[in-house]
Amino acid sequence: MALFVEVVKAKGFRGASEATGVPNSTLSRRISMLEKAIGLRLLHRTTRKVELTEAGQIYFERCKRIVDEAKLAHEQLGEMLAQPSGLLRASLPVDFAVTYMAPLIAEFAGRYPGITFDFDLTSRQVDLVSEPFDVAIRMGQPENSRLIARPVASLLPHLYASPQYLKRSGKPKEPAELKQHECLNIVRGGLWALQRGAKSVQVSVGSRFTVNNVGLIRRLATLGMGIVLVPREIVADDLAAGRLVPVLPDWHGKPMPVYALTETRLLPAKTQRFIEFLKERLGKV
Known part of the structure; x- marks a missing residue:
């Protein structure tokens, strides 16, 4: 249909070929197949140009209207993708969202004024199938293999x-000295894997506290209850205020991935833009 319109507009196969990049012979063959399929001659062919038959004129007007409508719809879709709108429902990790993501969310909201937001701050594994979330941002390896996991950062x-x-x-000078300290664990099992350059060590650590909440672990650390192993982004406010200070600054733990989890790969523009934005901004961490 679109090729037929191009041939008519160019008044010949050569001009249409130059406009579309489709060879003359291919254009001629496709128009012949079209005429055969509908059972009507659409073009009078001469050595210099082509002219519409009466049936061809009627068919051309209809095709042109359909092609123009399709182009308009494509342009409108492009505008929608450029300025997405609607309600974005997202599940976010509590402390990471409050401490680090808040200014990013404000920046994203300013960039896309047509989007409204419904954020649920929780550490639980939300069910993206049965609950009305567009996306869940999670730290650590995804547990549900049925979901689509898109990496957005590594902390x-x-x-x-x-x-x-x-x-x-006292301040430890080597990782081995951590055995004599209170080390606050987020998960059970007191083994910390630390790395400095190409050197890796594993240290068995102990603590009176094992807590499955980053916020409480961070708060206990600020209250002098021990050493914590967390991404800087989680404790940025405490570092700025002097409530926490680095320990063994040359050493770090295993990278902690941050994922955007969705139920499907087919995402509305608002969700696509949110994930792309977080990947752009958090990827610079």
């Missing part, structure tokens, strides 16, 4: 403690 955990804790217990 490096470092060691931090409060000045009062270090004044009371």
Whole structure:
């Protein structure tokens, strides 16, 4: 249909070929197949040009209208993708969202004024199939293999403690000395894998506290209860305020991936733009 319109507009196969990049012979063959399919002659062919038959004129007007409508729809779709709108429902990790993502969310909202937001801050594994979320941002390896996981960042955990804790217990100079310290764990199992350049060590650490909430672990660290191993982005406010300071700054833990989880690969523009934005901004971390 579109090729037929181009041939008519160019008044010949050569001009249409130059406009579309389709060879003359291919254009001629396709028009012949079209005429055969509808059972009507659409063009009078001469050595210099082509002219519409009466049936061809009627068919051309209809085709042109359809092609023009398709182009308009494509342009409108492009505008929608450039300025997406609607309600974006997202599940975010509590402490990472409050401490680090808040200014990014404000920046994204300013960039796309047509989007409204419904954020659920929780550490639980939300069900993207049965719950009305467009996307869930999670730290660590995804547990649900049925979901589509798009990596948006990789954060490096470092060691931090409060000045009062270090004044009371001393500052470790080597990873092995962590065995003599209170080390606050987010998960069970007291084994920290640390790396400095190409050198890697594993240290068995102990603590009176094992907590499955980053916010509480961070708060306990600021209150002088021990050393914590978390990404800098989680404790940025505490570092700026002096409530926490780096410990063994040359060493870091295993990279912690951040993923955008969705139920499907077919995403509306608002969700696509949100994921792309986070990947752009968090990828610079």
